[in-house]
Amino acid sequence: MTEKSNPLSFHYSVIRSKRKTVTVSVNPVKGVIVRVPKNYRMDSIIKMLKQHEMKIVQTLEKTVLHPQGFEHGDQISYLGSHLTIAHQKSFEHHVPIVNIEGERLVIKGTLINRDEMIKAIEEWLLTEAIKILTERSEHLMDRLDVKPSKISFRSQKTRWGSCSSKGSISLNWKLVFAPLDVIDYVIIHEFCHLFHMNHSKQFWEKVASFDSSFKEHRSWLKRNAHLVYWPLSKR
Numbered sequence: 514m515t516e517k518s519n520p521l522s523f524h525y526s527v528i529r530s531k532r533k534t535v536t537v538s539v540n541p542v543k544g545v546i547v548r549v550p551k552n553y554r555m556d557s558i559i560k561m562l563k564q565h566e567m568k569i570v571q572t573l574e575k576t577v578l579h580p581q582g583f584e585h586g587d588q589i590s591y592l593g594s595h596l597t598i599a600h601q602k603s604f605e606h607h608v609p610i611v612n613i614e615g616e617r618l619v620i621k622g623t624l625i626n627r628d629e630m631i632k633a634i635e636e637w638l639l640t641e642a643i644k645i646l647t648e649r650s651e652h653l654m655d656r657l658d659v660k661p662s663k664i665s666f667r668s669q670k671t672r673w674g675s676c677s678s679k680g681s682i683s684l685n686w687k688l689v690f691a692p693l694d695v696i697d698y699v700i701i702h703e704f705c706h707l708f709h710m711n712h713s714k715q716f717w718e719k720v721a722s723f724d725s726s727f728k729e730h731r732s733w734l735k736r737n738a739h740l741v742y743w744p745l746s747k748r
Contacts, residue, residue: 523570524738527558535561539572544739573739589618589634590740591641593692600630609633642666642689649696650684657704657723673734674699676706690740691733698730 525545535558536548547558562569588595596618603610609622611633620633643666650664662680668687669675675683682703688696701723709716720727 523566523573524735525562526736527555529553537562537565537569539569544737545569545573590690591618591638592645592689593695598630598634611637638689639686642686645689645693645696646684646686646700649693650682650700653697653700653704653723657701659704659707661704661707674703676703676710678710680707687740691737694724694726695730695733698724698727699734702727 523545525547528546528548529551530548532548532550535550535553538546538548540546545562547562549558585598585600587598589598590596591613594616596613596616599614599617599619601619601621602623603621604623605621607623609620609629611618611620613619618634618637620630622629622633646666647664654660661676661682664682664684666684666686669683669685672683673685673688677683682700684699684703688699691699698720702720705716705719705723708719717727724730
């Protein structure tokens, strides 16, 4: 389960079982996972995480910014699903080519090293993100009958999206990791700020009128907040 009330600077999942020990692990895809005995108190979990908060955050950033993944057989998130990375040698492609084939993300090219693999995947993800976010934004602009002064796509460590007082919308390109309905929620959320520049009752009613499942989508973003630390953080 993912805790609803979180006084920490990161989100985490708690897994309860018959185990007798408490462990904390950081996964580049799943984030911070706390495994505890069935009857372990929630306040004890929070206290323990609070004591080690700085170290956990440092580990989270290091793990996600420099993941062990991006190698043949590893997995990467894409539109809410996991794709298995597969490298295929191809002497026809001196520059790596990236494509989705079924449930695989296939990188075709000559024998490439890990850095080249990471660069190829990152560039593919960024291209996909801009294409998808542009398409969804245009569709939802018509649906909500709004016209932002500007829409930009960038990397942010703390937000999935934002709206300025001048009507400029910024979307985090890492939304490409989220399901399409979650992407739509973020865009709807920011577009609704063009009507209400706050988080008032009227604002949330406006959001709900275009996304009746917005609470579920907001919960997904909280559970997967660690994905904002993914590579390309400086772009």
